[in-house]
Amino acid sequence: MKQVDLVIIGGGPAGMAAALGAYRKGVRNLLILDREQQLGGILEQCIHNGFGLHHFKEELTGPEYAARYAEEVKENGIPYLLDTMVLDLSQAADGSGDKIVTAVSSQEGYLQLRAKAVVLAMGCRERPRGALNIAGTRPAGIYTAGAAQKFVNLKGYMPGKEVVILGSGDIGLIMARRMTLEGAKVRAVCELMPYSGGLTRNIVQCLEDFGIPLKLSHTVVKIHGRERLEGVTIAAVDASRKPVPGSEEFIPCDTLLLSVGLIPENELSRAAGVEMDAVTGGARVDQNRQTSIPGVFACGNVLHVHDLVDYVSEEAELAGSCAAEYLMDAAVNAECWEVSARDGVRYVVPQCVRKDADKPFSLYFRVGDVYKDVRIVVKCGEKVLLSRAKKKVAPGEMECLPLNAQVLEQIDGDLTVCLEQKGAE
Amino acid sequence: MEKRNLTCIVCPMGCSLEVTLENGVVSAVTGNTCPRGDAYARAECTHPTRVLTTTVRVSGGVKPLVSVKSAGAIPKEDLFAAMEQINAMTIPAPVQLGQVLIPDLCGSGISLIATGAVEQKGN
Numbered sequence: 065m066k067q068v069d070l071v072i073i074g075g076g077p078a079g080m081a082a083a084l085g086a087y088r089k090g091v092r093n094l095l096i097l098d099r100e101q102q103l104g105g106i107l108e109q110c111i112h113n114g115f116g117l118h119h120f121k122e123e124l125t126g127p128e129y130a131a132r133y134a135e136e137v138k139e140n141g142i143p144y145l146l147d148t149m150v151l152d153l154s155q156a157a158d159g160s161g162d163k164i165v166t167a168v169s170s171q172e173g174y175l176q177l178r179a180k181a182v183v184l185a186m187g188c189r190e191r192p193r194g195a196l197n198i199a200g201t202r203p204a205g206i207y208t209a210g211a212a213q214k215f216v217n218l219k220g221y222m223p224g225k226e227v228v229i230l231g232s233g234d235i236g237l238i239m240a241r242r243m244t245l246e247g248a249k250v251r252a253v254c255e256l257m258p259y260s261g262g263l264t265r266n267i268v269q270c271l272e273d274f275g276i277p278l279k280l281s282h283t284v285v286k287i288h289g290r291e292r293l294e295g296v297t298i299a300a301v302d303a304s305r306k307p308v309p310g311s312e313e314f315i316p317c318d319t320l321l322l323s324v325g326l327i328p329e330n331e332l333s334r335a336a337g338v339e340m341d342a343v344t345g346g347a348r349v350d351q352n353r354q355t356s357i358p359g360v361f362a363c364g365n366v367l368h369v370h371d372l373v374d375y376v377s378e379e380a381e382l383a384g385s386c387a388a389e390y391l392m393d394a395a396v397n398a399e400c401w402e403v404s405a406r407d408g409v410r411y412v413v414p415q416c417v418r419k420d421a422d423k424p425f426s427l428y429f430r431v432g433d434v435y436k437d438v439r440i441v442v443k444c445g446e447k448v449l450l451s452r453a454k455k456k457v458a459p460g461e462m463e464c465l466p467l468n469a470q471v472l473e474q475i476d477g478d479l480t481v482c483l484e485q486k487g488a489e
Numbered sequence: 490m491e492k493r494n495l496t497c498i499v500c501p502m503g504c505s506l507e508v509t510l511e512n513g514v515v516s517a518v519t520g521n522t523c524p525r526g527d528a529y530a531r532a533e534c535t536h537p538t539r540v541l542t543t544t545v546r547v548s549g550g551v552k553p554l555v556s557v558k559s560a561g562a563i564p565k566e567d568l569f570a571a572m573e574q575i576n577a578m579t580i581p582a583p584v585q586l587g588q589v590l591i592p593d594l595c596g597s598g599i600s601l602i603a604t605g606a607v608e609q610k611g612n
Contacts, residue, residue: 111556111604112542117500125542127556127605131586217544220553245543245572264496264503269539273565 065178069391070094071165073150073332074185076105077373078364078380080133082183083142085384091391095177096137096144097167103137103144104130105187106210107373109217112238114265118374129373145169153182153336153360161359163336181359181387184333184347185380188365190235191325200287203294209235209323216242224319228296229253230284232260232267233460234371236323241270243321250274251315254282254298256305259434261460263371284320285312293318326369333362343411344368350400351414351425352386353379361387368413368428371462375428401478408432408483409440410459417479426466429481431457439484440465445477457483490516495533497526506530538562541571542604545590550582550607557590558604563597571595582609 070091072079075098083096102108107115110126117123120132137144148169156162156178165177190208207215207223213235215221227248229236232255240250253271258281260267271278279298285307286297300311328346330338338347339356346367347355353363363383364376400416410432414425427442435457442450442465449471457463465481490511497504502522508530509517518530532538540562544554563571571594580590584607591601 108605111544111558113540113558114500123500123540125556125558125604128586131605217556218552218554220544220546242543245541245568246576247572265498265500268496269498273539 065164065176068093068095068177068179070181070183070387071163071177071179072096072183072185072384073153073165074098074105074187074364074366075100075103075144075146076185076187076364077107077130077133077376078187078366078383079103079105079183079185080130080137081377081380082185082361082363082384082387083144084133084136084140085381086183086388087140087142087384089385089388091388094142096142097148097150097165097169098144098146099149101146103134103146109210109214110238111217112242115373118372119377126373133377145171145175147171148175150332153184153332155336155357163357163359181361181390183380183383183387184330184338184355184360184362184366185364185383186329186332186366188326188328188369190322191327193322196230196322196324198284198287200296201290203287203289203292205289205293205318206287206320206322209233209239209321212319212321213239213242216246222246222248223321224248224293224317226251226317227319227321228284228298228315228317229321229323231255231323231325232262232278232280233323233325234262234266236321237262237266237270239321239323240276241274244274244276248319250276251317252277252279252282252298254279254284256283256301257281259458259460263460283307287320288314293320296320326365328366328369330366333360333366336360338362341368341411341413341415343405344413346413348415349413350416350418351421352389352418353383353414354386354390359387359390361390368411371460375462375464379428401475403427403479403481405429406480406482408435408438409481412481417475421472421475424466424468424472426464427479427481428462428464430459430462431483432459434458435483437485441482441484442467442471443480443482444475447474449474449479451484493534495530497521497529499523499525499529508534510534532562537565539565539568541568541594541601543572543575545575545601545603546579547584547607548579548581549610550584551610552607555580555584555603555607556605557601559594559597559599560589560602561599563594563599567595567597571597571601575601582607 107126107130299307363380
């Protein structure tokens with residue numbers, strides 16, 4: 065069996081940045097595995113701009129952002145194997161702590177690798193229609209927004225002419241503009257919640273620019289058509305998100321795009337026995353992005369869904385460099401303090417912090433609702449470590465709280481992150 | 490004096506801008522956290538522009554399309570005319586990242602450049 069120090073599963077933005085992070089720390093016997101025919105992951109189909117402003121200080125499109133990383137991977141001679149699907153991740157039976165990665169590859173056939181460390185960077189996938197329980201028939205013409213994006217941007221096929229979009233996440237908004245530019249008529253974007261899950265700039269430049277109505281607190285209650293979609297019935301929803309009788313409206317359309325959430329793709333992680341976080345759908349990790357299995361790290365959208373690829377790269381670089389440190393000093397298996405989310409905060413990554421943490425790190429989290437004039441508070445027991453005022457927080461925007469060395473010194477117990485009404489202190 | 494509220498679209502931060510106009514001329518911009526926000530607000534109130542990203546058909550390549558962008562922002566009202574010009578063309582492979590595909594998009598003086606690469610088939 066081939067021996068590798070570090071296997072990185074996934075060659076998207078997370079996998080490439082993790083590989084570079086490990087490479088910069090001196091790891092040379094590493095390998096990136098990806099199921100696609102090129103590095104870059106989902107960025108290849110994200111042809112719109114807005115990527116890289118934090119990381120490269122300039123506005124790039126998805127393919128350009130991916131190309132920068134792919135070039136760096138190639139320049140450094142980091143090996144990667146494409147057209148390769150990882151089927152299984154397990155721990156070696158000999159108690160060595162090594163991991164066994166099983167894959168199939170068009171080039172290598174059935175492939176087993178023995179790795180000292182693994183970085184999980186498989187990304188996420190879209191919630192499908194089946195997860196929504198929309199009543200009605202099952203005609204052609206219903207796609208997830210990302211599938212439609214792949215058809216339009218990579219294959220050159222238009223999924224339809226008259227479109228309704230359910231869900232106002234960023235992919236849905238981006239596709240509303242894309243379909244419009246390519247000649248389709250987008251009749252409406254319906255959003256179950258009273259606020260959009262997407263970035264405000266996307267509501268402006270993807271919907272308002274083209275006069276596409278955004279129907280907040282609305283959902284699709286019925287699908288019509290036998291062979292091909294003929295229309296949808298939408299309805300307003302009340303505060304408990306139940307359709308309001310009498311508010312139904314029929315919209316004729318041949319295409320329904322679903323932009324209703326992303327799910328980290330963790331089949332491999334679960335099968336390997338990695339402890340999961342039920343809220344993020346990703347692994348539970350410490351501040352180094354190490355999972356419950358020593359030597360298995362996770363980063364990017366497979367860990368928790370990010371809004372910006374810049375943050376994915378940042379997190380993956382950290383995971384990669386920490387994997388390199390693990391390879392140098394594999395014996396470390398430190399105790400941790402727990403980090404938990406409370407009072408308006410839905411989740412926090414990392415979920416635990418090593419007691420021997422000596423480098424500054426950041427807490428990433430999302431809130432459960434839209435709040436105005438709040439204070440984000442990090443506590444250790446009853447002690448307030450950090451408190452920051454925010455004008456507005458929303459579930460669609462990931463928050464980041466850097467903890468500096470001074471704060472780090474004060475940690476002597478479990479941490480909680482919560483929201484407090486401003487002025488409550 | 491007129492006040493207009495905008496959301497800046499230059500970057501994902503999406504700053505809330507307040508623009509003060511006097512007789513149709515922008516006299517002040519507040520709420521922006523960088524100079525690009527100021528420039529955006531001024532352009533948006535006088536002559537709104539957008540960067541266009543789309544695809545161009547490729548012949549003889551390993552992929553049927555190449556992703557493209559306008560090298561700068563073009564007038565918002567020209568977006569659909571630009572799409573028509575772009576969709577009327579087919580580029581032979583190979584296409585390099587950064588290659589200029591249309592030197593002057595819709596008379597805007599802005600070029601259309603490839604944001605991806607497509608190799609020739611069989612190579």
